[in-house]
Amino acid sequence: MYTPTDWTEQVALNAARLNNMETQYQSIIDYGEALKGDDSAKKQIEVVTTLPVAGNFGRMVLLKDFGLHYDDGTNWRLVTVLSGFALSDQGVFSFGGVTGMSTSWSTYTRTVTTLSRQGLIYASFAMAYEESQENDRHREMRILVNDTVMEGSLIETKNFMAITAGAVRVGAGDVVIGAQSRALSGAHSSSVENGMRGVGWAVWEEGV
Amino acid sequence: MPYTQTDWSTSNLTVGNLNHAETQYEEAVQDAPDIRTATDIKTYLEVSSTLPSYGNEGRLIYVDGVIYIDNGDEWFTVAEVA
Numbered sequence: 001m002y003t004p005t006d007w008t009e010q011v012a013l014n015a016a017r018l019n020n021m022e023t024q025y026q027s028i029i030d031y032g033e034a035l036k037g038d039d040s041a042k043k044q045i046e047v048v049t050t051l052p053v054a055g056n057f058g059r060m061v062l063l064k065d066f067g068l069h070y071d072d073g074t075n076w077r078l079v080t081v082l083s084g085f086a087l088s089d090q091g092v093f094s095f096g097g098v099t100g101m102s103t104s105w106s107t108y109t110r111t112v113t114t115l116s117r118q119g120l121i122y123a124s125f126a127m128a129y130e131e132s133q134e135n136d137r138h139r140e141m142r143i144l145v146n147d148t149v150m151e152g153s154l155i156e157t158k159n160f161m162a163i164t165a166g167a168v169r170v171g172a173g174d175v176v177i178g179a180q181s182r183a184l185s186g187a188h189s190s191s192v193e194n195g196m197r198g199v200g201w202a203v204w205e206e207g208v
Numbered sequence: 209m210p211y212t213q214t215d216w217s218t219s220n221l222t223v224g225n226l227n228h229a230e231t232q233y234e235e236a237v238q239d240a241p242d243i244r245t246a247t248d249i250k251t252y253l254e255v256s257s258t259l260p261s262y263g264n265e266g267r268l269i270y271v272d273g274v275i276y277i278d279n280g281d282e283w284f285t286v287a288e289v290a
Contacts, residue, residue, distance in 0.1 A: 022213040025235050035243075037249070037251065056245070
């Protein structure tokens with residue numbers, strides 16, 4: 001801690017007092033470091049609305065309304081979700097047979113639930129059908145949540161396709177799941193028949 | 209950049225040396241924020257025997273073997289460490 005000299009006409013100007021004056025910089029820096037190591041002082045970490053670029057090992061941020069993250073030097077790692085998400089609803093539904101398949105997306109949508117707060121959605125989409133030709137593995141499917149395509153992993157065999165998708169955050173309001181499928185070329189459009197499609201989903205709502 | 213002290217026992221009382229001494233505050237203000245991100249300086253969590261009122265978003269605290277974080281609306285457990 002720096003103790004200033006109370007300079008008056010009667011205070012001698014000497015090397016000791018001048019050297020004391022020279023310690024102001026280090027006193028401030030020492031104080032700052034002490035604050036960082038003071039376990040009685042309130043500390044708040046950086047709060048962000050979007051994760052910044054990673055690359056500062058050890059940096060911690062609170063992603064507002066979601067969770068605590070730390071930077072491992074390359075990526076942001078989620079430490080814990082702070083929003084208190086809990087499973088609030090789930091279901092399955094099936095729709096329409098599949099006969100023929102266009103190269104345009106065939107879309108089926110359903111409003112599965114309505115959230116009063118933000119939520120996390122998980123969904124999967126499967127389709128089984130009879131394949132009259134051997135030209136399999138030329139179809140595509142995907143899942144949309146509120147018009148946003150979910151990242152997913154596609155499985156395709158001769159008579160079956162399925163896609164699983166990870167959790168997607170959605171805001172309060174209706175949750176609309178869209179299931180889409182299509183053929184990748186016209187040559188594979190008419191060889192599918194007697195198909196069935198189904199979707200499974202679950203939603204975790206914040207603070208319930 | 210760190211301030212270089214003048215040793216007045218071996219230096220003359222000059223305008224230059226006195227003005228140099230006057231730069232300490234500004235140098236400290238510029239360097240102090242680096243303390244926040246320095247990874248070689250120990251950082252202690254706030255330690256308390258009881259969980260205080262929430263309402264300070266981003267506040268981390270250690271209470272009786274549990275680390276909590278305040279999201280502004282309530283305390284959440286980050287980890288149990290004891």
